[in-house]
Amino acid sequence: MKDSIFTILTQRPLTNQVYELKLSGDCAAITRPGQFVNLRLEGLYLRRPISVCDLEGNTLTLIYKVLGKGTEQLSRMRPGETIPVLTGLGNGYDTALSGDRPLLMGGGVGVPPLYLLAKRLRGEGKPVAVILGFNTASEIFYEERFRDLGCDVSVTTADGSRGVRGFVTDALPEAYSHVYTCGPEPMLKAVFKCIHTGGSFSFERRMGCGFGACMGCSCRTVTGYKRICKEGPVLQKEEILWEG
Amino acid sequence: MGRLSVELCGIPLDNPVIPASGTFGYGYEFAELYDINILGSFSFKGTTREPRFGNPTPRIAECPAGMLNAVGLQNPGVDRVIDTELPRLARVFHKPVMANVSGFSLEEYADTCARLDPQPQIGWLEVNVSCPNVHGGGMSFGTDPAAAASVVRAVKAVTSKPVIIKLTPNVTDIVSVAKACEEAGADGVSLINTLLGLRMDLKARKPLLANITGGLSGPAVFPVALRMVWQVAHAVKIPVVGMGGVSSAEDVLEMLMAGAAAVEVGAANLIDPWACRRIIEDLPGAMDRYGIKNLKELRIES
Numbered sequence: 087m088k089d090s091i092f093t094i095l096t097q098r099p100l101t102n103q104v105y106e107l108k109l110s111g112d113c114a115a116i117t118r119p120g121q122f123v124n125l126r127l128e129g130l131y132l133r134r135p136i137s138v139c140d141l142e143g144n145t146l147t148l149i150y151k152v153l154g155k156g157t158e159q160l161s162r163m164r165p166g167e168t169i170p171v172l173t174g175l176g177n178g179y180d181t182a183l184s185g186d187r188p189l190l191m192g193g194g195v196g197v198p199p200l201y202l203l204a205k206r207l208r209g210e211g212k213p214v215a216v217i218l219g220f221n222t223a224s225e226i227f228y229e230e231r232f233r234d235l236g237c238d239v240s241v242t243t244a245d246g247s248r249g250v251r252g253f254v255t256d257a258l259p260e261a262y263s264h265v266y267t268c269g270p271e272p273m274l275k276a277v278f279k280c281i282h283t284g285g286s287f288s289f290e291r292r293m294g295c296g297f298g299a300c301m302g303c304s305c306r307t308v309t310g311y312k313r314i315c316k317e318g319p320v321l322q323k324e325e326i327l328w329e330g
Numbered sequence: 331m332g333r334l335s336v337e338l339c340g341i342p343l344d345n346p347v348i349p350a351s352g353t354f355g356y357g358y359e360f361a362e363l364y365d366i367n368i369l370g371s372f373s374f375k376g377t378t379r380e381p382r383f384g385n386p387t388p389r390i391a392e393c394p395a396g397m398l399n400a401v402g403l404q405n406p407g408v409d410r411v412i413d414t415e416l417p418r419l420a421r422v423f424h425k426p427v428m429a430n431v432s433g434f435s436l437e438e439y440a441d442t443c444a445r446l447d448p449q450p451q452i453g454w455l456e457v458n459v460s461c462p463n464v465h466g467g468g469m470s471f472g473t474d475p476a477a478a479a480s481v482v483r484a485v486k487a488v489t490s491k492p493v494i495i496k497l498t499p500n501v502t503d504i505v506s507v508a509k510a511c512e513e514a515g516a517d518g519v520s521l522i523n524t525l526l527g528l529r530m531d532l533k534a535r536k537p538l539l540a541n542i543t544g545g546l547s548g549p550a551v552f553p554v555a556l557r558m559v560w561q562v563a564h565a566v567k568i569p570v571v572g573m574g575g576v577s578s579a580e581d582v583l584e585m586l587m588a589g590a591a592a593v594e595v596g597a598a599n600l601i602d603p604w605a606c607r608r609i610i611e612d613l614p615g616a617m618d619r620y621g622i623k624n625l626k627e628l629r630i631e632s
Contacts, residue, residue, distance in 0.1 A: 087363065089604065126601070131548055132392045133601065172603070292388040294399060295600035298359045300352070301375075301404045302390035304383070311383055311404065316359075329386070 087297055088115035092171045094163055095145065100227035104195065105161050106139075107148045113141055115174025119181075119203035120268075120288055120320050123148070124172040124296040127159055133172065134160070135296050135315070137268070137288070139198035140205070146173075149198035149227070175296050176319050179203045179286050184212055185263025190237075191254045191277055193219040193269025197228055199288060203266055208235050215262060216240070219254035219273065223247035255280050265323075275328060285323040289314050305329070333624040334613055336370070338569055338592045339492035339517045341426055341453050343370035346582060346625060347610050350573050350596035351376050351430035351456065351496075352401065356415040360599075361422035364607050370592060373428040373456050374415070379442045381407035385463060386540040391529040396548025396575070397597060398527050400463040400541035403432050408442045416451055426453025430496070432461055436484040444488035455491050456571075457481060460498030460523035462545045472498040472523075475510030482514035492517035494571060499551075499558055500526050508562040508570075520571035520594065521562060522555045547597040549575045556588050563589025563629075577605065579612035583620065586628040 092111030100106050116123075116138055123146070124133040134156040140147035152161050163169070181203070188207055192200045197218055207214045214237040220226050221244045232239045240257045241249030250257045254269070255276045265281045267274060268288035277285065291314040294302035298316030305312055307325045312318060334345035349360070351373040360366050384404030391398040406415070408431075419427065429452045433439035443455050459472035459481050471477045478495065485493050495511045497504055499522040508519050524545025529538040537543075555574020563570045572590030576582060577598040585593045598605040622628060 087603070089602070130392065131394070131396055131597075131601065132390070292390050294390040294397065295353075295603070297603060299355050299603070300390070300399065300600050301384065301401045302399060303387060304389075304401075304404055305387070306383060 087172055087174050088112060089170065089172050091168050092146065094165050094167050094169070096165055097161070097163065100149065101225050103152045104225070104227055105150055105152070107150070107160070109146045109148070109169065109171070110144055111146065111171060113144050113146055113173060116141055116146075117174060118178030119206050120179035120199045121174060121176045122296070122319065124175055125160070126170040127156055130156055130159070132294065133296060135175070135293050137199040139201050141202055149195065151195045172296060176315060177317060179266055179288070179320055181206050181210060183264050183284065183286060184266075185283075186212065187261060187263040188212060188214055189259065189262035189265045190214060190216045191219070191265060191267040191269070192216070193254055193273040194221070194225070196267070196269030196273070196288070199268050200266060201228060201231065204232055204235050204237050208237070214238070215259060217242065217254045217257045219243075219269065221245065278323060278326065278328075281323075286320050287323065287326060288319045289321060290319065333617070334610070336592055336625050338571065339454060339494070341492070343592060345370045345610050345613065346586060346590075346592040347606050348372055348428065348571070348592055348594045349599055349606050350594035351458070352399075353596045353599040356411070357419050357423050357427070360603065363603050366423050367425060368610055369425070369606055371425055371428050371453060373430045373594060374411075375405050376403050376430045376432045376458055376461065377405050377408050377411050377442065378403055378432050378434075379408055379438045381405065381410065388539055389541070389544070391538040391544060393527065393529065393546060393548070394550060396546055396550035398529055398539060398544030398546055399524070400539045400544035402463045402541065403461060408445050412445060412449060416449060420451060427451055428454045428456050428494070430456045430458055432458045432464075434464070436480055439481050440484040440488050443485045447489040447491060452491060454494050454518075455485065455489055456494045456496050456520055457485055458496045458523070460496050462498065462500060462524055462526045462543070463541055469498050469500060472507065473501050475507050478507050479510040479514035482511050482516045486515045494518040494520050496523055497521040498523045499554060499574075504558050505561050505565045508566050512566045512568050516568060518569040518571060518591070519562060519566065520573060522551070522558050522574045525551055525554065547575065549577055551575045552581060556584055559585060559590050560588040579609050579616035582609060582613065583616060583622065583628065586625055587630055589629050
């Protein structure tokens with residue numbers, strides 16, 4: 087974990103509510119795809135955790151959806167402005183688990199952390215299948231970016247306005263060796279139920295600190311209590327306990 | 331003895347800065363970030379006799395200049411703390427640590443303290459009679475002077491270590507609770523625990539925290555905490571550990587001026603993991619700016 091000041095390079099809307107933010111700063115603490123960073127915004131007491139979408143040298147790409155006060159404030163920030171950022175948080179995805187035909191399934195703003203993962207898996211020479219799920223055609227982002235990496239990309243929309251009508255699970259192929267997924271919890275649960283291989287599931291929780299000190303984001307697992315921010319956000323299929 | 335040194339219940343501290351329970355785990359997350367031996371001490375995660383998962387999530391909500399938490403005393407239980415956490419801590423922290431203890435009955439408080447008493451790493455027992463996030467225990471002992479005194483007597487009977495009672499601000503008269511603890515034999519008091527609060531989720535039209543209510547901490551509570559430290563410090567003769575929203579060296583000086591013997595830093599650790607180191611490094615400069623030679627001269631009498 088590192089605390090350093092990042093400078094905004096670019097910020098652009100990808101859809102009506104989703105923004106892509108590129109920042110420049112010390113990224114040395116980021117070691118795996120699927121990790122997150124924690125942004126300190128002026129006037130807000132708690133930091134805002136956002137997953138790492140891409141990493142290129144010391145350029146960090148984050149994609150977030152405007153959902154509340156923090157993300158709304160972030161969306162109004164301009165190139166040149168600075169943000170204190172804690173980097174290198176969480177366990178991230180392990181590409182060693184992929185097998186020879188990894189499948190990536192992302193829903194909505196669960197898609198971004200899969201981008202760096204896809205990039206790393208492609209870098210290891212593996213064929214990567216990606217299923218991107220959105221509510222409707224106007225909410226789709228990064229489809230071409232995944233294609234540019236050489237991934238086999240399928241898109242699903244809940245309203246059928248683009249690609250396969252339904253959810254990511256409706257586009258599940260027959261053959262795959264390991265599933266990497268991130269998205270809303272009902273989607274994760276559906277993926278959990280229908281896959282026949284191991285899987286790496288990335289979870290989201292309201293956090294206090296983001297680095298394991300406050301126990302604000304704890305969950306029960308088969309192997310004991312885990313902190314989503316520290317032992318997560320990625321949990322393996324066989325350790326997940328669904329609550330409620 | 332440096333100019334930052336103070337004393338708490340007869341044990342010398344290199345400086346008055348003590349990370350507060352529940353914001354510093356059992357120390358080693360922070361030991362990976364900096365040498366935690368620069369601290370005066372730290373108060374470890376509230377420990378109960380049995381392991382506890384705590385409350386359902388969400389457990390955290392943001393507030394203006396602060397936060398609500400309803401963690402609910404998640405901890406591995408006292409036996410695991412003794413077997414696993416303390417040996418791990420011994421490798422990275424070489425000063426007396428403050429053991430924070432919670433309970434749901436007098437018997438449980440006594441039992442947990444009795445098991446911690448022989449541990450040489452532990453300098454003080456900080457007995458929490460003020461957790462607002464658990465039911466049937468915690469704060470119910472701290473809101474009644476007689477009940478708080480009964481916890482003090484139960485714990486004092488099983489330990490020779492200094493006993494510091496952690497008090498809740500969620501009372502009409504915190505002084506009467508502090509005095510009852512002093513009369514029952516407490517060696518010190520620490521205050522304040524969090525203030526009971528609530529936030530709503532407007533989209534979901536329900537309370538934001540799964541526990542409904544949570545404890546407010548952060549800079550928002552500092553003036554309330556300072557006032558209570560002042561009131562208690564001028565009403566009892568035992569040392570007072572001041573806490574509540576302390577985030578800077580200046581806040582530490584204000585707490586000491588109000589009568590605190592030492593100062594705990596809580597929520598600030600969660601926002602800035604290096605907060606306590608920064609505060610300790612800033613103290614000499616802040617003292618110079620205000621012409622303060624050493625911290626022991628700071629307390630003012632009313």
